[in-house]
Amino acid sequence: METATPRTKVASASTYSPTASSPAASVTSTPSARERWWAIFDVRIGSLPLPVYVALIAILAAMTHNGKLAADLPTGIALVAVGGFTCAELAKRIPWVRHIGATSIFAAFIPSAMIYYGLMPAPVTKAVTTFTKSSNFLYLFIAAIIVGSVLSMDRRTLVKGFVRIFIPLAGGSIVAACVGTAVGTALGLEFKHALFYIVVPIMAGGVGEGALPLSAGYAQILGVDQGPIFAQALSAAMLGNISAICLAGLLSYLGTRKPALTGNGQLTVTPAGDVPEADADGESRFDASSLAAAGGTAIALYLLGVLTYQWFNWPAPVVMLVFVVIAQVFHVVSPSVRGGARFMYRFFSTAVTYPLMFAISVAMTPWGQIVTAFHWINIVTAVSTVLSLVLTGFFVAKWVGMYPVEAAIVNATHSGLGGTGDVAILTAANRMELMPFAQIATRIGGALIVMLALAAFAFFR
Structure with missing residues (x-):
């Protein structure tokens, strides 16, 4: 709960007054009723x-x-x-x-x-x-966050981040698959069940892009009904998402205790003497029309992603991310609109995040599926999978010039429930600036996991 200090009138000691020596003159005056109401x-x-x-x-x-x-x-x-x-x-x-x-x-x-x-x-x-x-609230938020955060980034930092993030992601995925499967098998699960029904769904990219196509593929290969398989995959994905949220919160706390390990939302380490590009004057000064222009730009890029999905079945958020990165790298967007995009990002991350999460919880989160997954073996297997993913990102980060806390948080989003999971994880970490990299981890990383898992499942069935 945020409070504002009531405004008070204090006598000036530097100005001569006949009553300056009086004790009453140096005492703070009582706030008026209006000032108390304003407080x-x-x-x-x-x-x-x-x-x-x-x-x-x-x-x-x-x-x-x-x-x-x-x-x-x-x-x-x-x-x-x-x-x-x-x-x-x-x-x-x-x-x-x-x-x-x-x-x-x-x-x-x-x-x-x-x-x-x-x-x-x-x-x-x-x-x-x-x-x-009906409002598609989630994708409006993601569009505003991605466009706002990318257009607010230094171009060199942006490019370095996108190039380097695949290393901790790939390493983390391999380690998490091995550790999660080994833990599940050691606790009594079958090897195939631990790998394909718990570990893989956690890193598959959510529900629509992960659990659904994954369960459909499993069902087609086995010649059985998809429903029970989807329920298992969804339960595992939700356990992974909860684990990632908790670990993201711990990583944020670690960053406050060990400042050298975090860039406070910046993914890559800036070498000594490497000065970031200076903002143009227009980026620091904007008006309502600049904010509106930034919002229109975000919506246009998102709809471009939707169109490519209709034509080629490509994920709309990923397409939008690619185009906005190109726009930032090649200075397509004017400085004044970039200033509006920065304000748009701050507004959505501050004022819209928790209402969005409440809306998604009511409309899209089946608590019954989570309850059915609360078996201690499933929980331990899921936690070990996500923990391995996060720790790998944390320790690999320094080798590739990234901050350990931020790299570990991006790896954590690889085990999130798609866009909703990314929002929850980055909110817990207080680092919504990492949304563009989270989308890579969730969308691209999840798609690769689904394709590899289906190929392996068909081979080992």
């Missing part, structure tokens, strides 16, 4: 002023009671804002746990659990689900 208004729950937060709760509760809770844009925004900021605020109040990504865990899973146990009103669930799916 209350400046208390924040997330990005919402406290009085606005309380008013929204009352209004939404009344609408729910009257059975007239709509799923339109204003109501949907109010619902996810109140829900997301409430979850994050509760998590911040828990000692120690908040250091392992509790804000992300609460926003990403508590709403789903409330639905599963019947604790969330049905009208709220319906309204949030309809709003989330």
Whole structure:
């Protein structure tokens, strides 16, 4: 909860006054009623002023009671804002746990659990689900974050990061596959089950790009129904995602204790004497039209990705990422629009992250599937897989000129649930700047894992 110090009037000691020696003259004056109210208004729950937060709760509760809770844009925004900021605020109040990504865990899973146990009103669930799916909220967020973060990066740092990130990713994937399979087998699982039904789904890139095509391929090879296989793959992927969120939170905490290990969101180490490119004047000065132009640019690039998906079945976020990197490297976008993109990135990462996670938890996260996966053998196997992936990235990073904390966090996103997992993991790590690299780990890394796994599964069946 953020507070603002009330403004007060203090007598100046440097200006002559007949009452300057009087004790009363040096005492802070009592704030007026208006100033006290302003101080209350400046208390924040997330990005919402406290009085606005309380008013929204009352209004939404009344609408729910009257059975007239709509799923339109204003109501949907109010619902996810109140829900997301409430979850994050509760998590911040828990000692120690908040250091392992509790804000992300609460926003990403508590709403789903409330639905599963019947604790969330049905009208709220319906309204949030309809709003989330009809607005495509997630991909608007990803577009704004990717475009904003890439256009805010130094070009040389951007290129070096994209070239080098594949080394810790590839090494981490191999080590994680070996360690996770070995641990699962040692705990009593069959070799094939540990590898293909737990370890592989964790690194397959989420649900739509990972668990679904993976389970469809397994089912086709075995000649069985896809449903039970998909449930197993989804459960493993969710366990991996939870493990990655917790490890990302710990990595963020490690960065605060050992500053030499982190670039605070910068992936590659800048050599001594290598000065980053100076920002153009227009990048530091922007107006509302620059922000609007940056938003239009992000939407245009995303729709270009959607079009290529329709034509060639290429993942839209990856295509969008490629085009925005090209635009930044070759100075396609003007400095003023880059300034607007920087502000757009900051706005979405600050004000939209927790509402988005709440919306995804309500609309897209099946808590029942997570509960069924809570067997200690599955948990230990999943944690060992993700831990191996993260530690490999951490220790390989220095060899390729990267910060260990940031490289390990990007490796952690390789075990996330697609775009939703990337958001949760990077939020827990407080490093949303790494979203472009997370998309490489999740989309490209996940696609390669799925292709290799299906080929190996067909060979060993």
